Amino acid sequence: MLRRAVLFSMLVATATACSRNEPPAEPIPPTLPDTAGEGARRAAEQARQDSIRRAEEARREAEAAAARARSILEEMVFFDYDDSNLRPDAQEALARKVAVLRANPNVTLRITGHADERGSIEYNLALGLRRANSVRDYLTGFGISASRFTTETMGEDRPLDPGSNESAWARNRRGEFSITGGADRLTAPGM
Amino acid sequence: MMRVTRFIVAIGLLFGTASSTLAQDPEVPKGIELAAQYQTRTQPLLAVRPLGAPVDLVGAAESVRGILTRDLDYSDRFRIFDTPSSLASGAVDYAAWNSARVVYVVAGDVAPAADGGLALRVTVHDIPYAEAKPTRTYALPAPDDPEFRMAVHAVSDEIVRTITGEPGAAATRIVFVRQNRGSNDLMIVDSDGENLRRLTGTEGLIYSPSWAPDAGRVAYTLQGEGTSTLFERDMRSGRIRTVATPRSQLIMTPVYSPDGSKLAFAANINDRLELFESDVTSGRFQQVTRGPAYSFSPSYSPDGSRIAFNSNRLGNPHIYVMPSGGGGATLITPFVSGQRGYYTSPQWAPSGTQITFHGHWNSRGTYHVFVADANRPLSQIRQLTTEGNNEDPSWAPDGRHVVFTASGGGRNGLYVVDVQSGRVRELAQGAGLRMADWSPTLVRTSGLSSGQ
Numbered sequence: 102m103l104r105r106a107v108l109f110s111m112l113v114a115t116a117t118a119c120s121r122n123e124p125p126a127e128p129i130p131p132t133l134p135d136t137a138g139e140g141a142r143r144a145a146e147q148a149r150q151d152s153i154r155r156a157e158e159a160r161r162e163a164e165a166a167a168a169r170a171r172s173i174l175e176e177m178v179f180f181d182y183d184d185s186n187l188r189p190d191a192q193e194a195l196a197r198k199v200a201v202l203r204a205n206p207n208v209t210l211r212i213t214g215h216a217d218e219r220g221s222i223e224y225n226l227a228l229g230l231r232r233a234n235s236v237r238d239y240l241t242g243f244g245i246s247a248s249r250f251t252t253e254t255m256g257e258d259r260p261l262d263p264g265s266n267e268s269a270w271a272r273n274r275r276g277e278f279s280i281t282g283g284a285d286r287l288t289a290p291g292m
Numbered sequence: 293m294m295r296v297t298r299f300i301v302a303i304g305l306l307f308g309t310a311s312s313t314l315a316q317d318p319e320v321p322k323g324i325e326l327a328a329q330y331q332t333r334t335q336p337l338l339a340v341r342p343l344g345a346p347v348d349l350v351g352a353a354e355s356v357r358g359i360l361t362r363d364l365d366y367s368d369r370f371r372i373f374d375t376p377s378s379l380a381s382g383a384v385d386y387a388a389w390n391s392a393r394v395v396y397v398v399a400g401d402v403a404p405a406a407d408g409g410l411a412l413r414v415t416v417h418d419i420p421y422a423e424a425k426p427t428r429t430y431a432l433p434a435p436d437d438p439e440f441r442m443a444v445h446a447v448s449d450e451i452v453r454t455i456t457g458e459p460g461a462a463a464t465r466i467v468f469v470r471q472n473r474g475s476n477d478l479m480i481v482d483s484d485g486e487n488l489r490r491l492t493g494t495e496g497l498i499y500s501p502s503w504a505p506d507a508g509r510v511a512y513t514l515q516g517e518g519t520s521t522l523f524e525r526d527m528r529s530g531r532i533r534t535v536a537t538p539r540s541q542l543i544m545t546p547v548y549s550p551d552g553s554k555l556a557f558a559a560n561i562n563d564r565l566e567l568f569e570s571d572v573t574s575g576r577f578q579q580v581t582r583g584p585a586y587s588f589s590p591s592y593s594p595d596g597s598r599i600a601f602n603s604n605r606l607g608n609p610h611i612y613v614m615p616s617g618g619g620g621a622t623l624i625t626p627f628v629s630g631q632r633g634y635y636t637s638p639q640w641a642p643s644g645t646q647i648t649f650h651g652h653w654n655s656r657g658t659y660h661v662f663v664a665d666a667n668r669p670l671s672q673i674r675q676l677t678t679e680g681n682n683e684d685p686s687w688a689p690d691g692r693h694v695v696f697t698a699s700g701g702g703r704n705g706l707y708v709v710d711v712q713s714g715r716v717r718e719l720a721q722g723a724g725l726r727m728a729d730w731s732p733t734l735v736r737t738s739g740l741s742s743g744q
Contacts, residue, residue, distance in 0.1 A: 167436070183608070183632075185633070211518065219659075220634065220636065220659070221543050221589075221590060221609075221636035221637045221650065222469075222499065222500075222684075222726055222727060223499070223500060223544055223589050223602075223636065223637060223683065223727075224588075224589075224609050224636045224637075225556075226499070226515070226542060226544055227542070227544070227565055227586050227588055227604075228467065230542050230560055230565075231540065231586070234563050251518055251541075252541060253518045253541050253542075254515075254541070254542055255497070255515070256497070256499075256515070258471060258474075258476065258497050259474065263473075265534060
């Protein structure tokens with residue numbers, strides 16, 4: 102995932118560099134002592150430098166916004182034991198996703214539900230699916246089209262934490278998100 | 293004198309049954325019996341004498357005797373008595389065995405057979421009655437043949453049938469899943485814990501292997517990234533084929549009908565898990581439940597008329613029974629309002645009168661294996677295990693042994709409990725061994741009666 106993010110920002114950087122026609126900034130050459138002309142040239146050059154810096158900043162901001170949007174979309178949500186209801190912290194995380202999904206109408210997500218190791222494997226497969234569907238239903242409740250989501254379950258067989266204690270179980274009862282499309286130019290909401 | 297001994301054994305059996313219940317824990321809701329203590333019945337003593345053999349077959353005879361002795365021990369119908377050297381050979385001395393309180397003596401010999409295999413001759417002696425049952429001769433493959441052990445297991449089952457009139461479960465295997473990181477292997481082991489091996493694996497998350505009644509096929513599901521498939525594996529050729537199902541993100545818990553023609557399973561349709569039946573040969577399937585909530589883990593009654601299954605329509609999973617083909621469902625497990633009872637993975641016993649499952653009756657409790665009366669909804673259920681966590685029970689074809697997954701309490705792996713005596717033995721050791729399914733009888737042998 103990290104590797105994909107790095108690759109993505111490299112692509113953005115390359116695209117930005119190619120689309121810009123200005124030559125790279127150069128040191129100002131020494132010229133004849135024409136004070137008025139000299140001042141104008143310096144001002145023009147300063148403006149040029151500023152515009153390059155602004156473009157660079159904008160590019161950095163867009164990258165940061167894309168990374169922020171991606172991390173909001175991929176943020177996991179966690180559940181209580183044997184429960185597919187969304188806790189307040191999960192609802193907050195999903196509300197943040199709604200804003201990103203609205204700002205990026207082409208993005209599609211796969212939602213994977215997971216369970217902790219307690220209980221029957223079969224029941225936990227069903228519980229994982231219930232969790233994934235409960236997440237999807239919450240998102241579509243905000244008017245996001247259901248066609249933008251696929252849901253699946255991995256039951257108890259893909260734990261984040263292989264331990265057998267309450268803190269491991271709490272981390273393993275989760276919904277995971279992977280972006281399945283439309284993420285070429287992610288924008289963060291309210292930018 | 294001999295008849296009196298037999299009579300005392302019978303009294304022991306009668307009285308043993310009555311004293312089974314633990315004092316009721318005040319925390320335990322009504323309707324649940326903690327049957328941690330079982331009948332302390334006295335099993336009749338049985339001895340397997342060293343088998344006679346020509347010099348070059350002494351080793352083979354010893355291994356036959358070892359397999360027979362362990363199988364008869366694992367049948368939990370006898371206590372094994374070590375043969376004293378004074379009684380190890382010659383004519384069976386009924387008076388001497390009787391004074392040692394031994395009830396059954398298995399004697400016999402091994403001889404070379406024309407086909408390169410062995411001829412095993414077995415006589416069961418009923419000591420109190422001073423009676424030899426008809427001697428039978430069984431054809432065995434050579435000891436290095438892969439089918440050798442299974443052929444001896446079939447003889448063990450025949451001895452159990454001769455003595456008790458009931459089926460044994462030695463000539464069987466157990467399929468199960470071994471959980472790895474990221475994939476589940478399909479595994480198999482003989483009933484005595486030998487021949488543990490992997491059938492298939494590393495292709496994804498395999499779940500819920502289930503034997504066909506003809507023992508020639510095993511169905512299981514494979515959960516992939518957003519896909520779910522139902523497979524049937526031919527146990528002789530190893531060939532795998534796909535069984536027709538509706539398109540769904542989640543196909544789970546397949547089980548064969550008693551005639552082997554249909555597979556029932558759960559599939560996710562419109563956000564619910566519904567039960568389906570698929571005709572194995574035609575590929576046609578039909579939906580048999582229509583909500584509410586999730587229905588899964590079907591198990592047919594032995595006569596095929598009913599299906600036990602799981603539903604979470606009360607919030608937590610409970611066990612229900614309905615007519616096969618669909619219809620009104622009856623709640624079997626005790627439901628106490630406010631108490632988070634949790635009961636999953638039902639499997640109908642071969643007798644047709646009992647259903648096993650696992651679960652817990654309070655919130656966040658450990659899981660245990662239970663038995664319920666299939667014909668008396670909401671009646672007392674009996675807890676078969678007490679230590680650690682115990683899950684995924686499956687019946688042996690003898691109707692008295694159940695294999696289950698245990699963890700904690702000093703156990704980790706697959707274990708077998710005798711439902712009548714409560715005796716537990718280890719089948720396969722290791723973490724992540726789950727969802728065991730006990731096969732039907734794989735080999736039957738009646739042997740040739742050779743007079744006497």
